[in-house]
Amino acid sequence: MPLFDLPLEELRQYTSSAVLPPDFEAFWDRTIRDARTFPLSAVFEPVENYLAVVDTFDVRFAGYGGDPVKGWLHLPVTRKAGSPLPAVVQYAGYSGGRGLVNQDTRWAQAGYAHFIMDTRGQGYSGAVGDTADPHPSAGEVAYAGLMTRGAASREDYYYRRVYMDAFRAVEAAQSHPDVDASRIVVAGVSQGGGITVAVAGLAAGRLDGVIAALPDVPFLQDFPRAIDIAPRGPYPEIAAFLGRHRDRYEPMLAVLNYFDGVNLGRSAIAPALFSVAQMDDVCPPSTVFASYNAYGTGAGGGVAAGGPAKDIDVYRFNNHEGGQEHHWIRQLQYLRKLLD
16 A cells, blocks of 8 residues: 555644534533433453453443443453552454453553453454444434444434443443552554544543553544545445435534544543554544644643643554554553653
8 A cells, every 4th residue: 555645744734624513522521421320330240261360350331321331351360459550441443342251461461450341333343242232323324334323413423322431431440449540541443542532532621540542543533534535444434325415414524523533632631642554544644643633732732832742653654554563562661651
């Protein structure tokens, strides 16, 4: 794949055309308030994982609308009673889920509490899922996939439910006695990276304890540009829908503005390490830089003006796989320095 997007020097200055709705904060305040009317009811049941160095718990908690959401909590067996651990709350990529009981335990192997959230209505490729989405938009025409599900209304859009599940997943992780509620890191790749940006933004002023965000080649950023230029899914789901429903473009963008990571990340106060791949045709680099450049700017106008510290690692010759194992080492180094 060639370098099809803007040159790097232009990417570092690029800003999105996404519009910040005037009632954006009020909408999310109300959404969080409504979600919290349901008891969290987090349950952690120990399960066999066939591993000698990690203990695993099958997790269930109340997400959006009180719906049951599944997850895993992995803990290093070397943990000490009364010494809670910093935790990494991880979100899955598009179509993935929490996976099998021992499919991904790497953060626990590194000495952290590792909480993996299942994604409602997904888990049909890559990693299996166990969480249903009982809120289909009745009668709503949508393209195959999830990107246009409920997109006629901000109230019904699919990612409103997912972002609230993710927000409450942090609260669920914080409720476990072996987790240090004051040291939570949110992380994920692709869709998981987009959810990470959303939670970092939503947490600011609403949820204590989120100390870092690790969005890796994040999806769900800069919808206006992504819809126009991304040649490979999932963004083309939206373009395909609009190709048949030619009068829906502006109304759909008006809804997507509430869920765009560019808008959500502005409020973030947690330090962040992003990654971007310059040959990425799933999450084009301009969309990732749009998110990175906006991140934290509403929390003080950037680092120099008192906003959160942030950095971005650029993988020039990679597609959507990004840095993979190389970036994992970089994240380990980043968190070790941050926590020290």
